[in-house]
Amino acid sequence: MNMPSQNQQGTVSTDSVKTVNRNVILRTNNLCLYYGTKKAIEDISLEMAGRSITAIIGPSGSGKSSFLSCLNRLTDLNEECQVTGQVWLQDKEILSKSMEVLELRRRVGMLFQTPNPFPFSIWRNLELPLRHHGVRDKDIIANKIEKVLRDVWLWNEVNDRLDKSAQLLSGGQQQRLCLARTLILEPEVILMDEPCSALDPISSDHVEELITHMRSTHTVVVVTHNLAQAYRIADKVAFFWNQDHKGKGQLIEYGSVEQIFKHPHNELTTAYIATCRC
Amino acid sequence: MPKFGQRLSGISIEHMVILLMWCVFSLVAGLFFWILWEIFSNGLSQVSWTFLTESPRSGGREGGIASVLVATAMIVGICMLVALPIGVGTAVWLVEFTPANSSFSRIVRMSLDVLAAMPSIVFGLFGNAFFSITLGLGFSILSGGLTLTCMVLPFLIRTCVEALYAVPSSYRLGAAALGLSRTSTLWNLLLPTAMSGIVTGFLLGMGRALAETAALLFTSGYVDRMPESIFDSGRTISIHIYDLSMNVPGGEPPAYGSAVVLIILLLVINFTILGITRYWQHRRLT
Amino acid sequence: MLSKHITLSHSQIDTLLRHGLRVLALTSSFIVILIILFLFSESFGIVGEISPLRFFTDPGWYPTSEQFNLLPMIVGSLCLMMSALLLAAPLAILTAVFCNFYAPPALAVIVRRLIEIFTAIPSVIYGLWGLVVLVPIIASIQAPGASLLAGSIVLAIMIFPTIAMVSDSVIVAVPKKYIKGAVALGLERYSVIFSVVLPTAKSGLFAGMLLGAARAVGETMAVLMVCGNIVQMPSSLFDPIRALTSNIALEMAYAMDIHRTALFVSGTLLLMLVLILIILNEIYQSKHHHA
Numbered sequence: 001m002n003m004p005s006q007n008q009q010g011t012v013s014t015d016s017v018k019t020v021n022r023n024v025i026l027r028t029n030n031l032c033l034y035y036g037t038k039k040a041i042e043d044i045s046l047e048m049a050g051r052s053i054t055a056i057i058g059p060s061g062s063g064k065s066s067f068l069s070c071l072n073r074l075t076d077l078n079e080e081c082q083v084t085g086q087v088w089l090q091d092k093e094i095l096s097k098s099m100e101v102l103e104l105r106r107r108v109g110m111l112f113q114t115p116n117p118f119p120f121s122i123w124r125n126l127e128l129p130l131r132h133h134g135v136r137d138k139d140i141i142a143n144k145i146e147k148v149l150r151d152v153w154l155w156n157e158v159n160d161r162l163d164k165s166a167q168l169l170s171g172g173q174q175q176r177l178c179l180a181r182t183l184i185l186e187p188e189v190i191l192m193d194e195p196c197s198a199l200d201p202i203s204s205d206h207v208e209e210l211i212t213h214m215r216s217t218h219t220v221v222v223v224t225h226n227l228a229q230a231y232r233i234a235d236k237v238a239f240f241w242n243q244d245h246k247g248k249g250q251l252i253e254y255g256s257v258e259q260i261f262k263h264p265h266n267e268l269t270t271a272y273i274a275t276c277r278c
Numbered sequence: 279m280p281k282f283g284q285r286l287s288g289i290s291i292e293h294m295v296i297l298l299m300w301c302v303f304s305l306v307a308g309l310f311f312w313i314l315w316e317i318f319s320n321g322l323s324q325v326s327w328t329f330l331t332e333s334p335r336s337g338g339r340e341g342g343i344a345s346v347l348v349a350t351a352m353i354v355g356i357c358m359l360v361a362l363p364i365g366v367g368t369a370v371w372l373v374e375f376t377p378a379n380s381s382f383s384r385i386v387r388m389s390l391d392v393l394a395a396m397p398s399i400v401f402g403l404f405g406n407a408f409f410s411i412t413l414g415l416g417f418s419i420l421s422g423g424l425t426l427t428c429m430v431l432p433f434l435i436r437t438c439v440e441a442l443y444a445v446p447s448s449y450r451l452g453a454a455a456l457g458l459s460r461t462s463t464l465w466n467l468l469l470p471t472a473m474s475g476i477v478t479g480f481l482l483g484m485g486r487a488l489a490e491t492a493a494l495l496f497t498s499g500y501v502d503r504m505p506e507s508i509f510d511s512g513r514t515i516s517i518h519i520y521d522l523s524m525n526v527p528g529g530e531p532p533a534y535g536s537a538v539v540l541i542i543l544l545l546v547i548n549f550t551i552l553g554i555t556r557y558w559q560h561r562r563l564t
Numbered sequence: 565m566l567s568k569h570i571t572l573s574h575s576q577i578d579t580l581l582r583h584g585l586r587v588l589a590l591t592s593s594f595i596v597i598l599i600i601l602f603l604f605s606e607s608f609g610i611v612g613e614i615s616p617l618r619f620f621t622d623p624g625w626y627p628t629s630e631q632f633n634l635l636p637m638i639v640g641s642l643c644l645m646m647s648a649l650l651l652a653a654p655l656a657i658l659t660a661v662f663c664n665f666y667a668p669p670a671l672a673v674i675v676r677r678l679i680e681i682f683t684a685i686p687s688v689i690y691g692l693w694g695l696v697v698l699v700p701i702i703a704s705i706q707a708p709g710a711s712l713l714a715g716s717i718v719l720a721i722m723i724f725p726t727i728a729m730v731s732d733s734v735i736v737a738v739p740k741k742y743i744k745g746a747v748a749l750g751l752e753r754y755s756v757i758f759s760v761v762l763p764t765a766k767s768g769l770f771a772g773m774l775l776g777a778a779r780a781v782g783e784t785m786a787v788l789m790v791c792g793n794i795v796q797m798p799s800s801l802f803d804p805i806r807a808l809t810s811n812i813a814l815e816m817a818y819a820m821d822i823h824r825t826a827l828f829v830s831g832t833l834l835l836m837l838v839l840i841l842i843i844l845n846e847i848y849q850s851k852h853h854h855a
Contacts (some may be wrong), residue, residue: 079377102574105457112455115450120469129456129465132574178452185456231325295754299666302658303675309721310682313693321735324784367588386589389596395838396599397782399809404599406607406612406816409600427596435592459574461581492809493785505656515844519688520785523695530696544684 023052026071026189033066033075033229040066041249042205046238050188053211053220055230055257058240058272063249064103064223067193067240071221072108073101089189090108106133109182113194115174117166122158125166125177125184147179148212152210172203179210190214196229208233224270227273231261239269284387286319317537324535325332334502336524337520343536345504349419352505353498356423361430365483366476368431369438374450394432398492400430405497417511422498427476429493430483434485437482441475442468473556478551484549488540491516494516570722581740588590606828614822619829625795627815627823629726634830640805641837643712643713645780645785648719653773656724660731661757670803676732681723699790710792713801718786723776730775734768735761767852774845780836786811808834 026048033040041063042163048054064100066075073094075081094104117125126145135141143163149155154176157224158169166177176193182190193210196204212233214220224230230237237260241252255262265271289441332342368386376383405425414420445468453463469476491514498513501519513521519536614632622633659679663672694714703709738761746756762769784807792804793814806814808830819827 072455074451074454077450100575101386102457102459105455112448112451114448116446118449118452118467129458132456132458132462132466181452181456211341280796290752292752292754293758296666299658299662302655303667306655306659307675307678310678312673312697313690316693316697364588364591366714367585368592371585371589375582376589383763386593389593391842392839393596393776395600395842397784397809397834397838398780399784399812400599400603400831400835403606403812403816403828404602407828408598412602428599431592431595460578464572465579470672485684489684489688491688492813495813501749516688516785519692521749523688523692524789528618533623533692537692540686543687545681548681548684 014080023050024048027088027223029086029088031067031070031083031087033063034068034082034084035078036080039248041070041240044249044251046251046254048189048219049237050219051216051217051234052119053222053233054236054238055192055234056221056223056240057225057227057230058086058249061244061249062240062242065193065238066249068110068193068221069221069233070095070192071189072105072110073099074110076101078131089263094140106185107187108189109185109187110189111175111179111182111190111192112194114198115171116179117169117174119165119167122166122169122177123154123162129181144184148184150175151183152176153179153182153206159268170203172199172206175199175207176205176210179207189219189221190246194219194223196226198224200265227275231257237261238274239258239264239266241268310408314541317534317541318532320535321536321538329535332538333504333516334499334532337529338502338522338532341478341528343429343515343532343539345502346515346518346536347539349498350514352419352487352508352512353423353426353494353514354484356420356508357426357430358484360424361425361483362480364427364478365434366429366438366469369442372435372470373439373442374460374468376466381548388430389402390435393428394436396429397491398429401425401493402495402497404428405493410497411542415509417497417501418501418509419512419536420508421513422494422514423508425467425493425497426487426490429490430486434479434483434491435485437479438472438476441472442480443497444475445471448476474554477554481482481554485544488514488543489516491520492500515543533547576677582676589733600835603828603832606825619826625811627819627826632822632826632829633855634808634833636795636812636824637806637808639812639832640712640791641781641807641809641834643805644715644791645777645805647712647716647801648780649773649777651716651720652724652776653727654719656727656772656776657731657762657769659724659728660735660796661761662733664735665757665761667754677729679732680726683729683731685705687722687783687785688789690718690722691786694790695788703801708792708804710790710804711802712791712798712805715787715791715807717791719780719783722783722786726779726833727772727776730772731765731769734762734772735792737768747836767849770848771845774841778841779835781841782809784813784835787815 019245024047028044028046032042039251044063044067046054050065056067069075069156070083071087071094075083081090081151083095085095089104091117092099094108105134116228120128120130123145124146127141130141130144135144146155146159149158154173156179166174169177179195195211196207199207208229211222215235222230223231234257236255238254239260240249242249253264253266260269261273264273329342330347331344333345334343335341349501372378372383372386392414402425405421405428409415409421409424410417413421415424437480447465448473449464458466493513494517498514498517500517501511501515502518505512513540515536519533522533522536577743582622614630618636619632622631624631625633625636631731659675663675667675694717695710698717699709699714700716701709702711741763743756744761746760751759787807791807791810793806793810794804796803798805812827812830812834815823816827
């Protein structure tokens with residue numbers, strides 16, 4: 001399938017074997033986003049299966065990051081932002097007034113392009129979100145911190161300096177700490193906005209490997225400029241394009257990684273994929 | 279180039295400018311050291327333990343400045359106690375809770391600019407009319423302190439606004455993405471990160487309050503007795519200096535002594551600010 | 565473990581915080597409105613009792629016999645402002661240039677630090693120095709010493725650090741590429757400064773001067789202490805004068821009824837004078853940015 005038709009229900013993939021047995025966990029329906037009067041993304045309907053990695057590719061300005069920020073309502077921070085359409089997280093419509101935004105953001109974590117650890121110690125960076133979400137027991141906190149730091153392969157590197165400032169870590173370590181900070185809240189979905197593009201190649205490889213490991217436990221939506229990376233890590237790929245450069249990002253094609261990279265249906269996709277030899 | 283034509287008997291204009299620059303510098307530096315020397319050479323000998331711990335007698339010619347120091351501390355204390363929550367609150371609201379281009383925010387900013395430019399004697403007039411008479415607080419430490427609050431508020435708010443703007447927006451995004459509430463983000467992340475700026479603003483405001491005289495002349499009054507409550511009249515150290523030098527014949531020596539105490543207090547504040555800035559920069563780097 | 569009812573109360577706290585902060589912000593802006601309201605209501609109490617024109621046409625300032633000519637004091641304030649500015653501005657700008665281009669770096673750091681400290685020194689201290697040191701020196705040239713000249717010098721010393729600090733930050737902000745470009749043309753240092761740096765920094769320097777002027781016009785204590793406070797039109801630099809600000813400070817303590825109102829009128833005039841300076845600056849800046 002090329003453009004998903006409107007009001008689709010349930011799983012639709014026609015050609016992907018991978019998603020057949022998995023439930024759709026995140027679904028958007030006719031999602032539009034405006035900055036003031038300017039439309040940033042237009043009519044995006046997508047379905048993302050649980051425990052899979054969806055990569056969003058496309059040129060700058062095609063609304064990839066804007067799309068991502070609708071999924072955890074980070075758009076609320078910008079007073080000019082207006083979102084129409086629906087986003088369903090399992091059976092809950094997250095754009096509705098009744099959705100508890102803070103709980104939503106606990107369930108849908110996010111990793112940013114530039115590592116943004118808070119200017120506190122490593123420990124405090126991990127403890128702060130946990131305490132905020134109601135975990136007070138010291139032993140539980142300590143256990144959880146150790147577990148997530150092991151999960152992101154940071155424990156051995158930093159276990160002797162948990163009380164030192166997180167900003168003393170290298171860029172790659174900082175990004176992994178941010179990933180740990182997201183993981184510690186046990187989110188179901190993790191959104192990643194070009195998580196490797198600000199890192200050196202080796203750190204980038206580390207983070208990429210971590211992301212592939214998360215396939216079995218989380219639903220990951222990752223925005224990336226790096227087509228080779230999308231090919232390596234993704235189960236499904238969505239291609240966004242900014243038609244006429246008028247600032248309206250649209251979904252051009254959505255399908256399994258094999259289909260998008262080997263047999264793209266849309267010629268825009270073909271042309272864009274051709275820029276990379278995978 | 280005209281360079282060659284500009285030589286006057288072997289001395290270039292550049293040399294003359296250099297000479298001029300050093301003359302200006304010497305003049306300015308000399309003037310300021312003269313002032314400081316005058317104050318310190320005459321005043322330092324006045325300052326002693328008894329000067330600091332005794333209350334003034336016979337209009338300030340004898341005794342010390344204990345009651346004046348207490349009244350000063352009370353007035354500045356009230357001023358900062360009221361100014362801090364209003365100032366920090368307004369700054370947080372301006373930066374974090376309202377878009378910078380909204381009309382309400384613009385009105386608040388504009389009124390703060392007007393407030394910052396207002397002459398201190400105008401604050402005195404207002405304080406007298408509003409706090410002393412309309413609210414019935416009379417000539418008291420309370421009305422003096424509240425008048426000073428109005429005066430230091432714009433400076434405190436400006437420094438706090440700058441400090442909050444200096445907090446990277448990636449922190450705010452990160453906190454929001456972790457599902458932290460606005461309150462929690464503010465309390466646990468933004469205020470601690472902006473703390474050095476807020477403390478600097480607080481100390482700057484305190485320095486201003488300490489230096490102020492005109493706004494207090496007819497709000498807190500002249501009385502040099504030891505104040506018993508915030509509803510008593512009390513004179514600050516600045517007013518004490520003014521009164522001694524203008525209205526008390528032979529009041530110059532204690533005026534110098536009080537001036538030394540005031541300058542030292544202000545220097546302590548100034549160097550504390552410098553120390554805080556250095557410490558925070560150092561902490562950020564290591 | 566990640567309990568739900570706590571997040572519920574989180575958003576309630578957020579709402580409370582939002583309302584609380586709005587109240588605080590309202591309070592801050594309300595103060596200005598309150599001040600202006602009080603100044604005007606106290607000033608305009610006089611309308612109907614005496615004509616506002618009398619502030620300029622009465623034979624003199626004799627509040628006890630209900631004569632309220634403010635003109636000598638307005639002139640006095642303006643004279644003080646202009647002469648203080650004439651004295652302080654060139655020195656301040658040259659000092660800023662000195663810090664940026666001529667002083668050894670270590671000295672520049674010290675000078676900047678000293679300027680910062682001198683902005684924090686209270687006006688009574690400058691007044692005290694003026695009264696005890698400067699006035700006798702001027703008196704030895706021409707009596708009585710407490711005069712327009714003494715006031716101008718003390719005011720100039722007071723506004724010098726303000727203007728120097730603004731000028732310094734403006735000069736620092738001049739893009740380095742302009743300076744490099746000028747140097748590459750073979751211009752000498754003074755030429756770079758006077759033909760490139762200062763013209764580029766012009767609007768900022770102007771803003772600094774207006775800030776200094778506003779401070780000079782609003783200053784009370786130092787002027788009160790060294791100017792002699794005699795209500796008269798100054799005919800020479802050595803004449804004692806009384807400024808608008810000193811007038812308020814001197815008479816507010818015992819003023820009643822119309823006299824008190826007249827003092828509020830001078831306060832309002834003072835505020836308007838300062839506001840005019842601010843507006844002047846705004847106009848100049850916007851003009852400069854459009855050009």
